[in-house]
Amino acid sequence: MEKRVMTGSKRRRGLVAASALLGGVLVLTACSDGSSADGSKNSQAAADKAAAEDASEAQIAIAPKNGATNASINKDAKVTVTKGTLSEVTMTTSAGAAVKGTLAADGKSWKPDGQLERSTTYKISATAKDSKGREAHENTSFTTVSPANSFIGNFTPEDGSTVGVGMPVSINFNKAITDKKAVQDAITVTSSSGQEVVGHWFNSQRLDLRPENYWQGGSTVTLKLALDGVEGAKGVFGVQQKTVTFKVGRNQVSTVDANTKTMTVTRDGKTVKTIPISAGSSANPTYNGQMVISEKFQETRMNGDTVGFGGEYDIKDVPHAMRLSTSGTFIHGNYWSGSGVFGSANTSHGCVGLQDAKGAGDANQPGAWFYNNSMVGDVVIVKNSPDRTITPDNGLNGWNMSWADWKADSAA
CATH class of the missing domain: 2.60.40.3780 (Immunoglobulin-like)
Structure with a gap:
């Protein structure tokens, strides 16, 4: 009985030893797998190091x-x-x-x-x-x-041009500007004369810049547009980065006296010619004030319907016409009224007429002479007319505003 018990005990110990041995084998197997993983990590590290050495430093x-x-x-x-x-x-x-x-x-x-x-x-x-x-x-x-998210300014005068002493820098934006200060701060106008130049906003889309008095004759004016990226209104950005330079010619100012029906042309302070004229009639008087020639036409059509008249006139070949206002005031040659009216009667619908010939005409006629001796930017002053003074924004006519009022609407 005791021997059997002892034998049974040995058998149990043998099973325990076998189990321990098996456990040892399992442990050894687990250690073998770990050694393989470390090798893979080492291989990857070596590959990463090689890749790093091959990578450009640029x-x-x-x-x-x-x-x-x-x-x-x-x-x-x-x-x-x-x-x-x-x-x-x-x-x-x-x-x-x-x-x-x-x-x-x-x-x-x-x-x-x-x-x-x-x-x-x-x-x-x-x-x-x-x-x-x-x-x-x-x-x-x-x-x-995109065009929907950007704005541009159409400006005058053109780069490289020569203009008269009254020509302001006028910029018309294609979208309404709400941050006027940001836009105006990105625009500079300087003159070789050293004159102070100030901007004036007529509305949300028009900015004019000028000195207190006319530009100095012979000076050079530079306009710099640094509008690229400037937010003029919410989500609307400027795209222009441009420098424009123009020259100012001789100082020519012509004064029309609607009462005496004459025009006196002065150049650099000296009278060069006195011309008989015919201004607006009492029913349609010419505006008073300082007006700047903004356009010149060798010949143009004038139709009363386009400026609010009822078809009183439609002249297809008006010679030597120069625009003084947006609303339709011109100083131009006149071949149809007869020489007797010039210097003696005011008969027009608001324009200033000078005796002239039809077509190319005679260069010695007053209308032709004045056209050939004038440039865009020259000043024409009308006085003693029964009409009111032209508004400063009707054409390039900001000179009819006091310097204090001009500066008051600057956003700089």
Whole structure:
């Protein structure tokens, strides 16, 4: 009985030993798997290290950032690189049209050659190399500001023109401006004469700039529009980045006396000619005030229907016509009234008439002479007419406003 018990005890110990042995095997198997994982990690680390050693140090930056909207059409697009040089940059529209650009001599930057189009998506792809010749690549896509979200200013006078001493800088915006200060601060007008130039807002879309007195004859005036990216109204941005230069000619001011029916032309302070005229009739008198010639026409049609009259006249070939107001006041040649009215009667519908010949006419006729000796920007002053003074915003006629009132509506 005891032997059987002892035998049974040995058998149980054997089972325990076997179990322990099995456990040892399992533990050893688990240790073997761990050794394999460490090897994989080491291999990956080695691969990462090799990749890092092969990576280029060149760092490319492209503006605008990828996905940008309302990007500037003038100055936003640019590619730069640090710790390397650019080797290739391509820029295309979403339709695939290539955009020409210039790489800087040092290979550190690239930009497009000209102004971009509005409401257009562009793609830029850039490649650069570091000092070891390793390449880096970068790509981006952006969309420029749309016409609906941008504004422009149509300005006069034109770049490179020569104008009379009364010519203001007049800018008409194609959208209403609510942040007038931001817009006016981005516009500067300077003169070689050193005259102070101040802007005046006639309304939300028109800004005129002028000195207190007429421009100095012979001076040069520079207009700078730095409107690119300026928010003129909520969500509406400027797109113009432009410099305009014009010259001021001799100082010519002509004074029309509606009472004596004469016009005295002075140049640089000296009288050069006195011309008999016919101003507006008592029923349709000519405006008083300082008026600036804004347009010149060798010949034009004048139809009373276009300025509120009931068809009293329609003359298809009015010679030597020069506009003085938006509402239709001109100083022009007149061949149809007969020479007897000039200097003796006011017969027009508000214009100032000078004796002239039909067609090309005679250059010695007063109308032809005055046309040939006048330029856009010259001043014509009308006095002693029974009509009121012309409003400053009716044409380029801000000179009819006091300097204090002019400055009062400046947003600068």
